Amino acid sequence: MLSMTLRLAASWLALFLLLPALLHAHIIDVEAGKKDCFFEDLHKHDKMTVTYQVGGGGHLDIDFWVRHLVNAFLSPVHQIPQLSDPDARLLGKQIRQSTGTLAITAEKDGRHEYCFSNQMSAIADKIVSFNVHGVIYVGDDSDIVAPIEREIRTFSNGLQSVKDEQEYIVVRERTHRNTAESTNSRVKWWSVLQAIVLFSVVAWQVYYLKSFFEVKRVI
Numbered sequence: 001m002l003s004m005t006l007r008l009a010a011s012w013l014a015l016f017l018l019l020p021a022l023l024h025a026h027i028i029d030v031e032a033g034k035k036d037c038f039f040e041d042l043h044k045h046d047k048m049t050v051t052y053q054v055g056g057g058g059h060l061d062i063d064f065w066v067r068h069l070v071n072a073f074l075s076p077v078h079q080i081p082q083l084s085d086p087d088a089r090l091l092g093k094q095i096r097q098s099t100g101t102l103a104i105t106a107e108k109d110g111r112h113e114y115c116f117s118n119q120m121s122a123i124a125d126k127i128v129s130f131n132v133h134g135v136i137y138v139g140d141d142s143d144i145v146a147p148i149e150r151e152i153r154t155f156s157n158g159l160q161s162v163k164d165e166q167e168y169i170v171v172r173e174r175t176h177r178n179t180a181e182s183t184n185s186r187v188k189w190w191s192v193l194q195a196i197v198l199f200s201v202v203a204w205q206v207y208y209l210k211s212f213f214e215v216k217r218v219i
Helices: 002-022 147-218
Strands: 026-030 035-042 047-056 062-069 089-097 099-105 110-117 126-135
Touching (some): 026 110, 035 126, 047 062, 047 147, 110 126, 126 147
Antiparallel strands (some): 026 126, 047 126, 062 089, 062 110
């Protein structure tokens, strides 16, 4: 009984510590012609899901992929994973998407890299909001995982999905608002241009008619 109580307390503590990470999406600015990459160290059968949305820039599209870095090693200067692993195994790729979700299950232990690429654009930077969440694989041995712990994990994953949807609703609303403001601005300046052209034509016609009658009067 005491063991079950301790497990339950530990599970709720883990969930409590996880909540702050669920409250905020990661937001990055991917410069034109470049890519931003991140990595997670996964064990076999671990699950990882990345959801993302382009919130601004260009045509609101981005390239995204996930790879298993077979021969990942650290740079002696920056101590970051090298991104040019020739033996890396591509696990999923999405091209020129505004929003997307990519879920993988690790087939082997190792470093898994996911990248947002804006290399197709030469001018526009892209603002990308994304979330990464996963499920650590644990066997079904009842001595290791109690039913209440499974329920807590299920609840945690459901909470993650709800938070992701809420954050993407905010991003979509911001994107639509930016589009509407951009359209209104273009309509306004087009109307100003039309008004200038109209007044110019009227002024020219008045001047032409005035000159025409002055010439007639002289004759």
